Amino acid sequence: MSFLSVDNINVFYNEFQALFGVSMTVEKGETVAIIGSNGAGKSTLMRTIAGGLIPSQGSIRYDGADTAENSAFEMNRLGVALVPEGRKIFPSLSVEENLKIGGYSNRAGQWTLEKVYELFPILKERRNNGGTDLSGGQQQMVAIGRALMSNPDLILMDEVSLGLAPIIVNEIYTVVRQIAQTGTTVILVEQDVNRGLKEADRFYCLLEGKVSLAGNPADVTQDQISKAYFGL
Amino acid sequence: MNRDRRLILILSIAFIFFASFAFWAGRGTMNTLTEFFYLLAIAQLWNLLAGYAGLVSVGQQAWIGLGAYALLVSTDDIGLPVYAGIVVAGLVAGVLAIPTALLGFRLRGGYFAIGTWVMAEVFRLSVTASSDWLGGGLGRSIIVNNLFSSPSARITSIYIVAIVLAFGTVALTQYLMRSKVGLGLTAIRDNEDAAASLGINTYRVKMIIFILCAVGTGMVGALIALNQINIIPKSMFSVNWTAFMVFIVVIGGIGTIEGPIIGTIIFFLIREYLSDFGEWSFIILGVIAVGMMLIAPQGVWGLIKERVDVEIFPVRRLISAERLKSLGRG
Amino acid sequence: MQWINTLVQGILLGGLYALYGTGLSLIFGVMRIVNLAHGDFIMLGAFMSLLVTSMLGLPPLISIAIVVPVMFLLGFLLQRGILNQTIGKGLMPPLVITFGLSIIVQNVLQMGFSADSQGLDAGALETASIPINDQISIGIMPLITFIVAVAVLAGLQLFFNRTKVGQAFRATSDDPETAELMGINSRQIYALAMGISFAIVALAGILLGIRTNFAPTDGPARLIFAFEAVIIGGLGSLWGTLAGGIILGLSQNIGAQINPTWFQLAGHIVTLIVLAVRPTGLFARTRDS
Numbered sequence: 001m002s003f004l005s006v007d008n009i010n011v012f013y014n015e016f017q018a019l020f021g022v023s024m025t026v027e028k029g030e031t032v033a034i035i036g037s038n039g040a041g042k043s044t045l046m047r048t049i050a051g052g053l054i055p056s057q058g059s060i061r062y063d064g065a066d067t068a069e070n071s072a073f074e075m076n077r078l079g080v081a082l083v084p085e086g087r088k089i090f091p092s093l094s095v096e097e098n099l100k101i102g103g104y105s106n107r108a109g110q111w112t113l114e115k116v117y118e119l120f121p122i123l124k125e126r127r128n129n130g131g132t133d134l135s136g137g138q139q140q141m142v143a144i145g146r147a148l149m150s151n152p153d154l155i156l157m158d159e160v161s162l163g164l165a166p167i168i169v170n171e172i173y174t175v176v177r178q179i180a181q182t183g184t185t186v187i188l189v190e191q192d193v194n195r196g197l198k199e200a201d202r203f204y205c206l207l208e209g210k211v212s213l214a215g216n217p218a219d220v221t222q223d224q225i226s227k228a229y230f231g232l
Numbered sequence: 233m234n235r236d237r238r239l240i241l242i243l244s245i246a247f248i249f250f251a252s253f254a255f256w257a258g259r260g261t262m263n264t265l266t267e268f269f270y271l272l273a274i275a276q277l278w279n280l281l282a283g284y285a286g287l288v289s290v291g292q293q294a295w296i297g298l299g300a301y302a303l304l305v306s307t308d309d310i311g312l313p314v315y316a317g318i319v320v321a322g323l324v325a326g327v328l329a330i331p332t333a334l335l336g337f338r339l340r341g342g343y344f345a346i347g348t349w350v351m352a353e354v355f356r357l358s359v360t361a362s363s364d365w366l367g368g369g370l371g372r373s374i375i376v377n378n379l380f381s382s383p384s385a386r387i388t389s390i391y392i393v394a395i396v397l398a399f400g401t402v403a404l405t406q407y408l409m410r411s412k413v414g415l416g417l418t419a420i421r422d423n424e425d426a427a428a429s430l431g432i433n434t435y436r437v438k439m440i441i442f443i444l445c446a447v448g449t450g451m452v453g454a455l456i457a458l459n460q461i462n463i464i465p466k467s468m469f470s471v472n473w474t475a476f477m478v479f480i481v482v483i484g485g486i487g488t489i490e491g492p493i494i495g496t497i498i499f500f501l502i503r504e505y506l507s508d509f510g511e512w513s514f515i516i517l518g519v520i521a522v523g524m525m526l527i528a529p530q531g532v533w534g535l536i537k538e539r540v541d542v543e544i545f546p547v548r549r550l551i552s553a554e555r556l557k558s559l560g561r562g
Numbered sequence: 563m564q565w566i567n568t569l570v571q572g573i574l575l576g577g578l579y580a581l582y583g584t585g586l587s588l589i590f591g592v593m594r595i596v597n598l599a600h601g602d603f604i605m606l607g608a609f610m611s612l613l614v615t616s617m618l619g620l621p622p623l624i625s626i627a628i629v630v631p632v633m634f635l636l637g638f639l640l641q642r643g644i645l646n647q648t649i650g651k652g653l654m655p656p657l658v659i660t661f662g663l664s665i666i667v668q669n670v671l672q673m674g675f676s677a678d679s680q681g682l683d684a685g686a687l688e689t690a691s692i693p694i695n696d697q698i699s700i701g702i703m704p705l706i707t708f709i710v711a712v713a714v715l716a717g718l719q720l721f722f723n724r725t726k727v728g729q730a731f732r733a734t735s736d737d738p739e740t741a742e743l744m745g746i747n748s749r750q751i752y753a754l755a756m757g758i759s760f761a762i763v764a765l766a767g768i769l770l771g772i773r774t775n776f777a778p779t780d781g782p783a784r785l786i787f788a789f790e791a792v793i794i795g796g797l798g799s800l801w802g803t804l805a806g807g808i809i810l811g812l813s814q815n816i817g818a819q820i821n822p823t824w825f826q827l828a829g830h831i832v833t834l835i836v837l838a839v840r841p842t843g844l845f846a847r848t849r850d851s
Contacts, residue, residue: 050743076745088740090733101733104726105745150745288657290598335834338841340797342596342657346789347837350830353786357827471782475665482658511669518666525658526647 001064003028003185004049004154009058009068011041011048018044020209021058026154031176031186033200033217035193037229040206042189043085046156049187050082051075063153077105081152085159085189087143089131096127098142102149109151110182116145119175137168144175155179157188161195173199193225207231239406239545243399250395254388262391266459268500269391269398270452271476275484275492276401277445278477283487284409284417285441290474291348294332294355295325295446297469299453301359301366304374304463314379318393318454325450326443328355333442337435349471356469371464374457390458397455401448405489406545408444413437475514479521485531489545494533565819567698572815574700576791576808577708578773581766582784583791583803584715585759591798592735592755595645595656599664601785602671603760607633607767608776609671611682622682622772630764637760641753649752664781671778682771707769711807714762715800722800731755783826790833796843805845 002025011019018041026032034042047053049060051072060068067075072082081102090098099116117124120141126134131142140160147155157176161169176199180186190196197203197217205213205228213220213228226232250269253262274292282288299321307317336347360369380386408414416437419427428434457463476499484495499517506513528535536542586600597603607629614625640663648655690702722728730751733741738748770776770784787810795806810829817828836844 052739052743071747072739072742073745073747076743082743084740084743088737088743090736090740092732092736093729097729097732100726101729101741101744101746104730146744282654286653288654290657290661335837338837339793341594341653342590342598343789343793343797345596345598345657345661346785349782350786350789350833353783354827354830354834357823357830361821361823361827472665475661478658478661482662486654511673514669515666515673518662518669522644522659522662522666525655525662526644529651529655 001061002026003030003063004187005059005061006045006049007059007061009048009055009060011044011053011055013044013053018209019048019055022206022209022211023058024204024211024214026185026187028153028185029180029183030202031180031188031200033196033203034187034189034206035191035196035203035225035229036206036212038191041209042206043158044209045206046082046085046158046187046189049075050080050156052082073105076150077107079107079151079153080156081147081150081154082156083143083147083158083160085162087136087139089134089139089142089146091130091132093131094127095123095129095131095134095142098131099123099145099149102146103151105150107151111148111151113149116148119148119178120145137164137172140164140168140172141175144172144179148179152184154185154187157186159189159191161190161192169195193229197225205229242544243403247395247399251392254391259384259387262387263459264500266387266391266394266455268496269394270455270459271480271499272492272496273394273397273401274449274452274473275477275480275496276398276405276489277448278474279481279486279489279492280401280405280408281441281445282478283481283491284405284414284421285438286421287438287442288342288345289336289348289442290345290471290478291332291350291352292445292449292477293469293471293473294348294352295329295449296453296456296473297352297359297465298325298328298355299450300457300463300468302450303454303457304366304372307379308372308375314389314458315393317379318451321454321457322447322451325453326447329443329446330439332446333439336442337438352469352471356465359469360465366465367463369465371462371468373462376458376461379458386458390455393455397448397452402489402493402545404444404448408441409489413440417441475518479517481531482521482524483517483531485533486529488531488533490543491531491533494536495531498532564697568815568819569812570698570700571704572812573808574704574708575811575815576804577704577711577811578766578769579787579791579807579810580711580804581707581714581762581769581807582788583795583807584711584718584800585762585766586785586788587792587797587803588718588762589755589759590792592731593649593752595648596660597759598657598660598785599667599781600660600759600763600788601783602664602667602781603633603637603763604767604770604784604788605671605776605778605781606667607760607764608682608771609675609680609767609778610764611768611771612675612680615682622684622768623687626765626768629768630761633764634757634761637763638753638757640760641756642749645756646749646752649749664785668778668781675778677778679775679777680771681775682768684772688772701773703769703773707773710765710769711804714765715804718758719800727751727754787829790829793833793843794836796845799843799845802843802845806843809844 004026006022006024008021008023009019022045034045036042048055051070051074055068059066099113122138123141123145160172202216204211207228213224278292302321302324303317306312306320307314332351336344339347359366366372376386380389416432419432420434424434480495480499481492483498485491502517503513506516524531589595589597610629611622611625614620614628615622645656687702691699693699722732730746734746734748734751742748790810791803791807794809795802813832814825814829817824
């Protein structure tokens with residue numbers, strides 16, 4: 001039994017179907033990348049795993065429990081944290097309050113406010129700033145730190161590199177690797193295919209709401225990926 | 233025969249049928265029908281305002297009250313004939329709707345509702361404050377003998393005006409929905425920002441609807457004044473008028489033309505049945521409206537349409553339950 | 563001297579209006595719902611206190627200990643049972659439902675207590691006052707009301723800034739979907755917010771009932787005063803609501819001083835002027851504007 005298994009799910013936004021029979025499995029401690037073009041359904045898949053959307057069909061099993069119908073707050077309490085696309089920092093909370101609210105579920109574990117500040121020292125300096133007064137890279141750090149504060153067993157990272165300078169992206173991914181090394185399972189969504197494949201143990205490629213390719217980055221050719229990515 | 237032609241035919245036959253009552257029906261019947269038709273008219277107007285334009289006003293009693301007082305002043309004090317007085321009532325309401333809209337449209341979301349209520353209160357208190365002229369809190373009576381040749385002439389005239397207004401509002405709503413304004417409203421309702429970016433002047437469309445509804449409701453106010461003779465600010469500017477509109481529209485089906493018609497029939501049946509119960513009738517109507525909004529927000533007409541594929545008024549841009557649900561998600 | 567008295571009374575009255583307004587703007591701030599039955603729930607609080615005092619023979623101020631928790635629970639259950647169902651379904655459903663509740667509560671109160679005006683009997687406290695000089699005196703009840711209002715606002719500020727649940731309120735207000743990702747059950751937060759609003763409303767209703775007579779149909783006027791305090795002060799501003807309440811109270815008292823029938827009208831006019839000149843209110847947080 002896998003740590004996370006998504007089996008044949010369909011997901012709708014109102015009348016619009018975003019996912020068609022998507023299945024995936026993730027083992028404990030793995031880093032899995034989800035790649036695909038814009039509108040392929042990557043973020044939808046992440047939000048569905050995190051409980052923000054409920055599949056109309058199919059099942060999701062996480063850590064031995066059926067969680068397809070769970071709400072986002074219930075998933076957080078079970079140890080699933082999502083770093084949402086666009087960071088979604090709370091504007092009326094300070095940096096420190098944003099981090100603290102991440103620990104709302106009171107889950108025990110290694111991550112504390114101090115640990116997060118060690119990971120991102122700049123945030124400690126700016127702890128009393130408004131959450132949205134920071135630069136894009138710093139906001140991304142807040143979003144990641146906020147997710148860590150819930151001491152997740154599974155962390156979902158949606159487009160953490162989007163809109164950031166390459167040097168900042170490298171910094172962020174150094175941290176992502178550190179997080180993975182602590183044994184936390186990581187699923188990351190990347191539009192930068194090479195980055196996604198480089199960071200992950202395994203990958204899934206989505207195309208128009210369906211899994212078009214999955215496997216080990218080392219086992220696939222550039223050509224296979226292009227086909228799966230663009231549907232050519 | 234196309235749908236529009238058929239509709240005009242149905243409406244004409246219905247109008248002639250009800251108009252004929254003026255020649256043979258008794259006073260009691262005509263009084264009841266008068267009330268039915270003016271409630272239908274103001275409910276239909278609130279439906280246009282809230283169901284189509286998304287302007288949830290709870291201050292529509294402003295136009296009832298202003299219409300009533302405008303009629304009083306224009307006939308009793310100025311000496312205009314009664315039908316001119318009714319038109320003046322509509323105009324006064326329409327003119328005062330402009331500053332009301334200018335202020336009210338500045339309010340976000342649901343606060344618009346309270347804003348309209350405040351404006352209604354301002355009008356009520358202003359009327360009450362002018363005690364020498366308008367009789368203050370005690371009000372004034374219309375000297376109807378100067379306006380009508382006999383009591384039965386009054387009842388017949390009021391009845392005719394009531395059906396004209398009721399059929400007029402139904403026709404107006406139907407016409408607007410088939411026109412460019414209706415298209416604009418549908419766009420606004422679906423997504424106001426998108427509508428604005430398509431070059432639809434959402435502010436102007438809303439303003440037009442708000443003023444039109446005030447004019448119509450003001451004319452009904454004049455009619456209510458003629459019917460009740462005694463004009464008291466507290467009852468003319470009573471929020472109960474808006475409560476009637478809301479209950480009728482929600483029970484019948486918001487955002488449809490058929491809804492308010494069915495709602496008015498149901499409202500009348502409930503009220504006739506419960507008239508001895510005083511407060512109970514209000515409580516029961518309130519409970520039904522609240523329950524309806526929770527369980528079947530599309531109203532009785534929506535429930536009927538789910539089972540039978542009928543449509544009397546072909547608007548094709550109806551607010552469905554799914555629409556209602558998706559409004560907030562946007 | 564008469565004028566100074568008018569001003570002092572007006573300022574103290576502002577405390578009551580701040581209590582009205584805080585309850586209204588709290589739930590708007592957290593869940594973007596405007597509760598059209600807000601004023602009627604103020605009256606419900608007053609009548610509940612009347613019931614408790616007459617049944618148990620308690621003084622009205624003591625009845626707070628019973629009425630406030632009961633009203634908190636009522637608000638909590640109203641949100642959990644009814645209003646949470648309308649979340650995400652647009653503007654109309656909560657407005658229609660609370661408007662319906664307004665009519666229902668008014669008529670239930672009328673059935674239970676008749677349409678007559680009633681008062682809460684607080685004995686000597688009702689008329690007690692602190693004389694400042696021959697002509698000016700400060701009523702004890704208005705003063706208590708004002709102090710309670712300041713205490714409630716200070717308490718709310720501490721709650722929002724210092725407690726975990728308070729921060730969850732702010733996060734939910736900012737972005738309920740992301741708040742859920744943090745493990746916050748937004749529906750629970752909404753129910754708590756309505757509960758708190760009802761508790762404040764109950765307090766306001768009892769304080770109102772001690773200082774003046776009240777009737778079942780007084781609710782809509784209270785809703786409007788609450789709205790005016792919020793609009794003058796600025797949406798989402800806690801202390802702005804107090805300032806708004808004070809300006810409203812002053813306007814009404816000054817209006818009534820000129821002509822007794824202008825009490826309410828003066829408040830409405832000032833509100834409309836603020837709306838025309840500065841629609842974000844006089845003390846709005848810039849973030850909200």
